Amino acid sequence: MSLTLRQRNRLSAIHQIMDTAMDLFDERGYNAVTIDEIAAASGVSPRTFYRYFGTKEGLFTTDPFAAAGLDLHSTQLDPDDLPGSLERLISLLSESPGHSPWRGMRYVLEEPAVRAAVYGSLDEAAERLAARLRERGDSPAQARVVARAFWFGVYFGSLEQWHLEGRSRPLLDYVLEGMSALTAVKPPGDSR
Incomplete structure (x- = not known):
């Protein structure tokens, strides 16, 4: 960039x-x-x-x-390639020389006011993504679930686990594991 x-x-x-x-x-x-x-x-x-x-x-x-x-949300987030988008965003944020973008994760986990603010921010990001998913034809329920799973589940869940495990592996490893867990989930009645 x-x-x-x-x-x-x-x-x-x-x-x-x-x-x-x-x-x-x-x-x-x-x-x-x-x-x-x-x-x-x-x-x-x-x-x-x-x-x-x-x-x-x-x-x-x-x-x-x-x-x-x-506006990375518009330039880097592709609703048709959410796994690739998240990989690009994590890589881009990780490239900040001399700065760790997730250094304050400890305070997100320990301080209720910080956690509430972060949840609010994730909620806004999920709403923006849901709107883009609806624009491409997803139903409102599909758009909401996918957007929240993306931001709260994969992104934030990966950050939490990465921090809780002492940041021993690259954050992207956790993101990829989280994405694979979601793609492995099958809808009810799907026998594939």
Whole structure:
């Protein structure tokens, strides 16, 4: 993916703020760190922090690429190839030099406010995908189930398991296992 200089600079600033916040959370605990402290330690104003993230929980829900002016959902997500789309997204996110996009997974699992915010974000992503699936002809029930299975089941379930197992294997391995588990499920009455 080719980024303009401005997009690269924004993405770098966003990642710097996220990484600084995670350092502070790791050092002092999530609830003990304020937005003003994150902004000061990152070398940005609180206003810049709010522009990119909105809230402290936004550190876990903001799509850095969208905040930098890119829409990966539209450009990388192909409703006709969801497994390939997820592989491309994971690979793209994993390529961020010097930044681990899922570093804060511990806080998603441990902090109720963060988990609720992440669920809300996943719900929005699932609704966007469901709309695209309905546009291509899926029934409303099919679109909703597939979109939620994709975002909550495969993506988030893979992230959880990857984190719980100590991040010992590449995240993509978990995603591929999750996808294979879903494709192995047969509809009721299907004897194949």
